[in-house]
Amino acid sequence: MIVVTGATGQLGRLVIEQLLKRTAASQIIAAVRSPEKASDLAALGIQVRQADYSQPSTLDSAFAGADKVLLISSSELGQRTSQHRAVIEAARRAQVKLLAYTSVLHADTSVLGLAQEHRETEALLRESGVPSVILRNGWYHENYTAGIPAALGLGSVYGCAGDGRISSASRNDYAEAAAVVLTSSEQQAGRVYELAGDESYTLADFAAQLSKQSGKTLPYVNLPEADYQGALEHAGLPQPIAALLADSDTGASKGALYDDSRQLSALIGRATTPVSVSIAAAVAG
Known part of the structure; x- marks a missing residue:
């Protein structure tokens, strides 16, 4: 049995779509905070179980009988480490054979502010003794294509990344990689x-x-950076999210979002989705 946490989120749903291409629905558990939002997954034959990172007791029942767990990192900045600790401890109690974690590109050396909680989580995994595999995801195309409507309205693309190069891929590319790892016959721990x-x-x-x-x-x-953060806040983004995006752009200017190892395409067995394809889809609406 494979448990996908955060299964109704943007990445989680895509991971489940990719898993369904590789294994039976009866072998997938969708662990979600609000089961009523996963009725479409249940209709596919997937088990839906409640799992709230902030309520450890729900995690034990969610992971019962699980062989593998995908821990999709929490979206609650500042609370990620404690929430992830609860998941890791529940996975240890359930004696899962593999816990996969979605971290961030080059987490161990990254200058990105958001990398700190990922480093802390990776350390918790090492200390836990739970067999684990780290999926250090780079930037998603969607992090930038989401801003296309605003750019079209303003007549410019704004940022603070300078000439930094960004090696992004589509969210679905990363979802496929997670599914490949979770269903691989090779040792991943x-x-x-x-x-x-x-x-x-x-x-x-x-x-x-x-x-x-x-x-x-x-x-x-x-x-x-400060001006870009201010512009994002003016556009309606909450201050923590605006600060994260501005910090990430600055990190990009220092190479934090660049990687040329092509491990993602090697893992999924095809070229990653070009950003031009994602831009075209966003423009088409």
């Missing part, structure tokens, strides 16, 4: 995968591709 797109680009390149796809001239405007 102890492995660390640095996962990123085959191609890299600057935000100026992104703006040029968006201009091509939309038929509008959209220059890239590079701002100081």
Whole structure:
């Protein structure tokens, strides 16, 4: 049995879609905070169990009988480490054979602010004794394509990444990688995968591709980090999210979102999705 935590989230649903291509629905457990939001998964024959990272007692019942668990990192910044600890401890009690964790690219050396809780979680995994595999996911195309409507409205692409190169891939590429690892017949415990797109680009390149796809001239405007954060907040993003995105752009300017090892495409057995494809889909609506 394979448990996917956060199964109704954006990544979780895609992982389940990919697992269904590789194993029977009866072998998948969707662990979710609100089971009523997973009725469509239950209709497919997938077991739906309640699992709240902040309520450890729910995790024991969610993991009962599990062989493998995918811990999709919590979205609650500042609470991730304690929530992840609860999942790891529950996995240890359930004696799972493999726990896969979605970390961040080059977590051990990354300058990204969001990397700290991932480093702490990786340390907890090492200390726990639970057989584990680390999926260090790079940036998602969607982190930038989500801002395309605003860019089209403003007539520019804004950021603070300078000339930093970004090796992003589609969220579905990362979901497929997780499914491959979870269903692999090869020993995965102890492995660390640095996962990123085959191609890299600057935000100026992104703006040029968006201009091509939309038929509008959209220059890239590079701002100081504080100004970019302020612009994001003005656009309606909560302060913590705006700060995270601005910090991540600054990290990109220092190489934090770049990787050319092509471990992701090797794992999924195909080239990663070009950012131009994701831009085209976003422009098409």
